[in-house]
Amino acid sequence: MITVNALSEVAALMGDPARAAMLSLLMDGRAHTASDLAITAGITAQTASGHLSRMVEGNLLAARAQGRNRFYRLASSDVAHAIESLMALAGTRATPASRTAAWRRDPDLRFCRTCYDHLAGQVGIAVTDSLTQHGYLEPKGPRDWKLTQPGELFCERLGVDLPGARQASSRHFARQCLDWSERRPHISGALGAAIADTFFKRGWAERLRRSRTVRLTDSGRRALGSHFGATV
Amino acid sequence: MITVNALSEVAALMGDPARAAMLSLLMDGRAHTASDLAITAGITAQTASGHLSRMVEGNLLAARAQGRNRFYRLASSDVAHAIESLMALAGTRATPASRTAAWRRDPDLRFCRTCYDHLAGQVGIAVTDSLTQHGYLEPKGPRDWKLTQPGELFCERLGVDLPGARQASSRHFARQCLDWSERRPHISGALGAAIADTFFKRGWAERLRRSRTVRLTDSGRRALGSHFGATV
DNA sequence: TTGATGCTTCGGCTGCCGCCGAACCATTGA
C-alpha cells in the first residue's frame, strides 16, 4: 500500500529534533529566514539549508525569496493541524519519571500562543468561549462556526477587519481548531486570524521573538474583561 | 522547549517504514500478534519485537499477553487520529511525477475501511449522512453528536447494541471523526463502533485480512439502500 | 519430559543520515 510509505516519509520528516524545532517555531504562522531557523535549531546554516530544502520538497514548507534573504513558512494550515495533533499525543505521554505532561512545564505557552495565525491557549479559549456564550458565534457543521448578526456588529465595534477576512475566499472563514493544551476547540480560519491581528494591532498582545508564545499586555487583560467579559 | 523534543520523538516513532506499516495495519482497531505484524512489515520476528516494545514505551501501542501469543493494539483513539491527520497530509502531497494523490490509487480503501474500530470511507460517510439527514443524529458541541429519540428507535430496529455502547463509560459515545479520504466527518466513538459491529455481524461487510480495507457484501449494499436510503 | 511454537534478548554488522568545514553563488551597499 503506497499510503504506508507516504505516512512514514511525512512522519520521518517531522521526526528529527532539528526539523521539529524549526517546525515548532514556524507554528507561529509567520515566515522566518533560513538563518533564524538555523539559530533556533542550534545548527549551522548549511545543515539547516539541507533540512529546509527537504521539507519544501516534502510539501511541509513553502519558501519565498526576498532580497538576500529566503523566508520559509508552513505550506498550509493542514500541516499546522497535523503538528498540533502530534503535539497533543506528545502531551499525553506521561513519562514514568515525571507524570507531569510536557506542556505543563511551559505555562506561558499554555497561557497564550499563536497556532498558525490565530490565538490559542487559555486566551484563545477564553475569547472563543465568550463569543459563543454571547451568541456571537454558533456551531455550523462539524468543523465550522457561523458569525451571527450581533457577532458581526461586535467584531466591527472591536475593529476586526471583517471585509478583509471574507475576501480570503480560498480559506475557511470561521473554523474550529482543536487546542492541544486545553483540548477544546478555539476559533481559527480567516476570522480567527483577523481577531488575532486586532489583538496585536491594538497592543493587547505581543509576540515573543523566536517563539510561539504570546504575552498578554495589561491593556489586553483589561480588554478581555471589558470587551469579552472574561478573566484569565 | 521540552515539547519540541516530545514532538520529534513521537514523529520519529511513526517515521520508520516498518513501524508505519505496523501502525497502518493496527488502524483497523483490532489487536494483532507480534508475528502477524512482523510479516506485514516484511521483517523478522526479533526486529519486529524491538519496534513493538519501543512503540509501547512511547505510548503508541498497548500490549496484552494471551497464552503463547502477544497481542498489540493502538494505545488510544488519539493515536489513531494523529495517524489519520498525518495520512491526510500525505494524501495531499502531490508528487511532481504524478499529480494523483496516494489514496486515489487505492480505490477500495477509499470506498470502505475501518478507522480504529468504526467505518470510514465513502460507506462511513454515507451511513453518517443518512443518520443526520433523517434527524437521527444531531451535532452536539464541536466534536460530538447527539442520538435523537427517533435515532435510538432506528438503531434498535437495526440491531445495534446500544446498551453495550453506553456502558463503555470511559469513551465518547458519538464522536465526530474526520475522514481523511472524504475530508468530512463520520460517526465514531462507542456508537460508531457498535454500528460497525452490526455491519459485520449481519454480514453486510467483511474485513479483508491484513488490511484496513473493508468489502461491502451484496446484502450490505442492499441494506444501505433499504435501511439508510443510500447508494454507493 | 520432550518437542514445537511464539516471542524476546544479545551481539555484531552495515548503511544511512545528520553534521560541519570549505568553497561557491547571489544580492546589497559603498
Add this chain to the structure above:
DNA sequence: TCAATGGTTCGGCGGCAGCCGAAGCATCAA
C-alpha cells in the same frame, strides 16, 4: 568594482539505528 552578508552545494566524517543470526525463556501439546 570590491567587500560584506545570506544561502546553498560539495565532500568527508562519525554515530546511531535498523537489521539479522544465534541463543534463551515462556507456553502449549503430546
